[in-house]
Amino acid sequence: MLLAGACFALMGVFVKLGGAWFSSHELVFYRSLVGLLLLAVGIALHRGMRGEVKLLGPNTGLQIRRGLIGFVALVAFFYALTRLPLSVAMTLNYTSPLFLAVLMPWQLGERPSRAQYVTVAAGFVGVLLLLRPWQTPASDLVAGLVGLFSGVMAAFAYIHVSKLGRLHEPEWRTVFWFALVCALGASVLASVDGGWHGAVSFDQAALLLALGVFATLGQLAMTRAYRAGQTVVVASFAYSTVVYASILDALLFDEKMPILAWVGIFITVLSGVQAARFNERVSK
Numbered sequence: 001m002l003l004a005g006a007c008f009a010l011m012g013v014f015v016k017l018g019g020a021w022f023s024s025h026e027l028v029f030y031r032s033l034v035g036l037l038l039l040a041v042g043i044a045l046h047r048g049m050r051g052e053v054k055l056l057g058p059n060t061g062l063q064i065r066r067g068l069i070g071f072v073a074l075v076a077f078f079y080a081l082t083r084l085p086l087s088v089a090m091t092l093n094y095t096s097p098l099f100l101a102v103l104m105p106w107q108l109g110e111r112p113s114r115a116q117y118v119t120v121a122a123g124f125v126g127v128l129l130l131l132r133p134w135q136t137p138a139s140d141l142v143a144g145l146v147g148l149f150s151g152v153m154a155a156f157a158y159i160h161v162s163k164l165g166r167l168h169e170p171e172w173r174t175v176f177w178f179a180l181v182c183a184l185g186a187s188v189l190a191s192v193d194g195g196w197h198g199a200v201s202f203d204q205a206a207l208l209l210a211l212g213v214f215a216t217l218g219q220l221a222m223t224r225a226y227r228a229g230q231t232v233v234v235a236s237f238a239y240s241t242v243v244y245a246s247i248l249d250a251l252l253f254d255e256k257m258p259i260l261a262w263v264g265i266f267i268t269v270l271s272g273v274q275a276a277r278f279n280e281r282v283s284k
Contacts, residue, residue: 034212
């Protein structure tokens with residue numbers, strides 16, 4: 001999971017750099033296209049020889065719905081990445097366990113416990129300190145709220161992935177449909193928005209390739225981590241992405257955030273780890 005965290009943090013770096021030339025819709029498209037091609041090659045090599053490639057299954061509708069929800073989350077996340085410090089955007093996206101702590105019990109017909117409500121409340125105190133609406137410019141505040149929305153949608157995407165797992169859908173099929181839906185959806189948005197840029201230079205192509213490769217490697221490493229390790233431990237280590245992002249912020253972008261923002265990140269991460277523990281108990 002530490003490898004996955006590093007890959008996602010590096011993906012965020014390339015999204016921020018790419019934001020100087022491309023719209024967030026285009027970045028989602030290229031990230032998904034590279035991932036789709038890599039997955040297609042992998043599926044053909046490892047499964048095609050045994051005749052086991054079946055992209056359509058009994059749960060294709062659920063796969064598409066999960067893909068659409070994940071697509072909305074990814075667009076919102078990339079929008080936040082291009083406009084906020086890397087560590088802030090990552091922290092906001094990783095609020096999904098806080099939302100899951102409330103959503104999962106209701107999904108099972110239960111009421112969240114008082115401890116869950118306290119954990120979620122503490123997490124949003126951290127978000128409040130991170131965004132500081134009383135002093136943040138309106139444009140940055142909007143980007144922050146969009147980043148928080150990406151955490152909400154990521155929580156709903158997780159619920160759908162959990163359902164697909166219980167239906168014994170293969171992981172590669174879920175990842176493939178997600179990449180396909182994102183590539184198609186982003187191409188439509190970029191076309192409607194007029195966001196397509198013309199010729200891509202060699203440097204830009206290398207940046208887009210790196211973005212897609214690190215995103216795909218991170219996703220595969222995360223999938224392997226959840227399969228091989230205890231969910232609570234893996235979910236806790238997922239927040240290593242925020243640590244890596246904070247280091248990269250300082251090294252590459254010379255970001256200097258006020259102490260309140262760092263306190264907000266710390267509180268949000270601790271609350272997210274605790275929420276992940278609650279979510280593991282509920283899922284059992």
